Amino acid sequence: MQQVFHTWIWGSSAIPPCRSSPVLSGWMVNVGGQPFSGLSRDAQLGLSQGSGWAIQEQSRMLVTGGSGLVGRAIERVVKTESGEREGEEWVFLSSKEANLLSAEETRAAFEKHRPTHVIHLAAMVGGLFRNMRQNLDFWRNNVHINDNVLQAAHEFGVVKVVSCLSTCIFPDKTTYPIDETMIHNGPPHESNFGYAYAKRMIDVQNRAYFQQYGVQYTAVIPTNVFGPHDNFNIEDGHVLPGLIHKTYLAKKEGKPLHVWGSGRALRQFIYSLDLARLFLWVLREYDEVDPIILSVGEEDELSIKFAADAVVEALGFKGDVIYDTSKADGQFKKTASNAKLRKYLPDFKFTPFKQAIKETCDWFVANYDSARK
Amino acid sequence: MYGLLSSDNILFIKPHLSLSLCLSLSLCQMDGSVGPMRVLVTGGSGLVGRAIERVVKEGGGREGEKWIFLSSKEANLVSAEETRAAFEKHRPTHVIHLAAMVGGLYRNMRQNLDFWRNNVHINDNVLNMSHEFGVVKVVSCLSTCVFPDKTTYPIDETMMHNGAPHDSNYGYAYAKRMIDVHNRALFQQYGRKYTAVIPTNMFGAHDNYNIEDGHVMPGLIHKTYLAKKEGKPLQVWGSGRALRQFIYSLDLARLFLWVLREYDEVDPIILSVGEEDELTVKDAVDAVVEAFGFEGEVIYDTSKSDGQIKKTASNAKLRKYLPDFKFTPFKQAVKETCDWFAANYDTARK
Numbered sequence: 001m002q003q004v005f006h007t008w009i010w011g012s013s014a015i016p017p018c019r020s021s022p023v024l025s026g027w028m029v030n031v032g033g034q035p036f037s038g039l040s041r042d043a044q045l046g047l048s049q050g051s052g053w054a055i056q057e058q059s060r061m062l063v064t065g066g067s068g069l070v071g072r073a074i075e076r077v078v079k080t081e082s083g084e085r086e087g088e089e090w091v092f093l094s095s096k097e098a099n100l101l102s103a104e105e106t107r108a109a110f111e112k113h114r115p116t117h118v119i120h121l122a123a124m125v126g127g128l129f130r131n132m133r134q135n136l137d138f139w140r141n142n143v144h145i146n147d148n149v150l151q152a153a154h155e156f157g158v159v160k161v162v163s164c165l166s167t168c169i170f171p172d173k174t175t176y177p178i179d180e181t182m183i184h185n186g187p188p189h190e191s192n193f194g195y196a197y198a199k200r201m202i203d204v205q206n207r208a209y210f211q212q213y214g215v216q217y218t219a220v221i222p223t224n225v226f227g228p229h230d231n232f233n234i235e236d237g238h239v240l241p242g243l244i245h246k247t248y249l250a251k252k253e254g255k256p257l258h259v260w261g262s263g264r265a266l267r268q269f270i271y272s273l274d275l276a277r278l279f280l281w282v283l284r285e286y287d288e289v290d291p292i293i294l295s296v297g298e299e300d301e302l303s304i305k306f307a308a309d310a311v312v313e314a315l316g317f318k319g320d321v322i323y324d325t326s327k328a329d330g331q332f333k334k335t336a337s338n339a340k341l342r343k344y345l346p347d348f349k350f351t352p353f354k355q356a357i358k359e360t361c362d363w364f365v366a367n368y369d370s371a372r373k
Numbered sequence: 374m375y376g377l378l379s380s381d382n383i384l385f386i387k388p389h390l391s392l393s394l395c396l397s398l399s400l401c402q403m404d405g406s407v408g409p410m411r412v413l414v415t416g417g418s419g420l421v422g423r424a425i426e427r428v429v430k431e432g433g434g435r436e437g438e439k440w441i442f443l444s445s446k447e448a449n450l451v452s453a454e455e456t457r458a459a460f461e462k463h464r465p466t467h468v469i470h471l472a473a474m475v476g477g478l479y480r481n482m483r484q485n486l487d488f489w490r491n492n493v494h495i496n497d498n499v500l501n502m503s504h505e506f507g508v509v510k511v512v513s514c515l516s517t518c519v520f521p522d523k524t525t526y527p528i529d530e531t532m533m534h535n536g537a538p539h540d541s542n543y544g545y546a547y548a549k550r551m552i553d554v555h556n557r558a559l560f561q562q563y564g565r566k567y568t569a570v571i572p573t574n575m576f577g578a579h580d581n582y583n584i585e586d587g588h589v590m591p592g593l594i595h596k597t598y599l600a601k602k603e604g605k606p607l608q609v610w611g612s613g614r615a616l617r618q619f620i621y622s623l624d625l626a627r628l629f630l631w632v633l634r635e636y637d638e639v640d641p642i643i644l645s646v647g648e649e650d651e652l653t654v655k656d657a658v659d660a661v662v663e664a665f666g667f668e669g670e671v672i673y674d675t676s677k678s679d680g681q682i683k684k685t686a687s688n689a690k691l692r693k694y695l696p697d698f699k700f701t702p703f704k705q706a707v708k709e710t711c712d713w714f715a716a717n718y719d720t721a722r723k
Contacts, residue, residue: 134562135561136559136563139554143551147493147494184536185536187535193554193558197554201493204489204543204547205486208489208544212487213486
């Protein structure tokens with residue numbers, strides 16, 4: 001049976017795609033008082049098959065940042081968990097193939113691959129300390145990447161883009177738990193304001209595309225992601241991969257494990273494979289332009305110390321663990337609500353934390369030489 | 374030349390990374406000073422640019438200074454290449470960055486994407502080229518319309534990022550806000566002291582008087598002129614009850630020069646008349662009607678949006694620096710502007 005994907009048309013409320021029968025997609029609707037045609041750009045340009053209804057029998061999913069932590073997880077889920085559906089083609093783009101800082105190279109990649117859908121993961125990312133030193137680069141580079149990808153997607157008639165934000169971009173002064181409506185309610189934490197604003201502007205741009213053109217681009221907001229294929233660089237990486245690498249070395253060299261910060265900072269961690277499964281759901285089913293937090297619940301918030309203990313246990317490290325309190329903790333907490341996710345997917349099961357840590361540590365040990373660090 | 378950096382109350386000295394670049398481009402002398410100022414004004418042919426040009430010519434400029442007023446005819450600043458070419462040609466030491474895609478309420482409401490993208494590109498190009506070419510100071514231009522919609526009043530400089538802007542022009546508003554983000558990031562990473570001003574509603578000669586897409590004052594002036602000429606009623610959009618602080622472009626220009634030369638902060642500064650001088654749109658209508666001697670009917674079309682009902686801004690920071698600065702009286706400024714418009718109707722932008 002062939003799956004067909006349909007262009008999404010918006011009236012005053014979203015109409016979910018119907019996979020078992022064709023959906024009428026060529027009617028005129030009013031959004032915000034402005035009439036616009038619900039036909040996909042391809043149909044308007046006469047580029048798609050059929051009579052001009054925006055039915056696409058072949059979907060091509062382009063994943064930018066395809067070789068990164070989340071990209072590799074999506075690739076694995078697509079390939080091994082029957083995540084790939086008939087009529088879908090998945091392309092995982094890496095920076096080797098196209099430098100998305102360049103508008104020309106981005107356009108060339110879109111011209112080559114002609115995606116119908118995009119999962120946009122590519123970004124300049126780094127851990128706390130690198131962000132603190134280079135806010136300008138994090139701001140500029142990410143704004144350019146995001147603008148290039150979103151604009152190319154729009155020009156090439158991509159029907160849906162799912163971009164990737166982060167809970168670290170939320171306002172620093174805030175009540176908890178944070179939720180999707182609060183992203184723009186105040187300045188972000190000073191440590192990474194460049195990165196944070198660049199990510200926030202994805203949401204601004206998504207809303208503007210929808211308002212001006214009716215295209216439905218959206219975004220997800222994961223909490224702290226971890227898993228295989230991460231960047232395990234100790235200086236510039238994120239907390240969990242940094243811990244994993246440091247514990248591995250500490251064990252190998254018979255030295256103490258130095259953890260930066262007090263260990264008391266709190267985080268919600270999400271395993272990359274769980275995030276990947278949710279990404280596919282968002283791509284196929286989630287209907288809103290407003291972003292959605294993808295995270296374990298508030299009840300599963302953990303301290304850095306707890307995470308360090310799990311890593312120590314997974315790697316069988318027996319030495320001393322020392323907390324260097326002269327180093328910054330970053331934001332003390334960023335507790336996010338996953339109520340919106342739970343409203344849509346009340347039964348989604350996250351991989352238990354210790355199991356996910358064990359799998360990640362095992363992967364790191366087995367792939368130490370080639371792992372990014 | 375050394376710049377002072379302050380981070381979390383720790384003051385330390387860091388050499389300007391621009392010194393070597395500055396020297397290599399022959400922009401400065403061995404002691405790090407930049408020699409005579411070469412000021413590039415982007416958006417130089419617009420409302421504020423022309424006002425600055427006039428103030429510079431009438432005694433605001435200093436000996437040895439060179440002022441270049443760039444217009445979009447010469448360089449399309451949405452393009453990185455054209456921006457670079459302009460900087461290469463003019464080699465400025467200072468920049469007053471006024472160029473932007475601007476429009477009135479109704480155009481913003483229709484095209485938030487274009488307002489966002491084009492302004493982000495313009496601003497990034499200008500700020501990035503300034504940094505690359507060792508420009509020692511850039512003064513960009515924000516607006517009180519970029520402030521959070523849900524807020525207490527009066528608004529002040531510290532509040533700019535404290536919430537989402539008004540829905541009517543969020544594309545423009547965020548693009549302008551990001552100038553401040555870019556300035557702070559440039560300071561943090563390289564010690565550059567680029568800053569920005571935040572004017573309230575400006576008006577004056579050389580404005581864009583387009584009725585559909587212009588701002589409230591020039592729109593009123595044009596409509597009143599036509600109403601008088603055609604013997605028809607004056608139709609004002611909105612209820613007339615919206616409140617605004619208006620600043621005359623020549624006053625703004627004088628303040629811009631002070632900011633360029635004396636204002637030392639990276640944080641932006643509001644340039645405006647005080648809260649006590651806030652006026653309704655109806656007050657503005659009455660002043661324009663009086664200036665033109667219009668005697669016909671004035672009708673308020675309440676089916677049209679008012680935009681934000683108020684945006685009261687505090688000018689306390691400005692007053693702290695310049696307690697004695699005198700603003701041109703409103704009616705006089707309106708009269709001068711209306712007289713200019715009537716005399717220049719054919720060539721005025723509309």
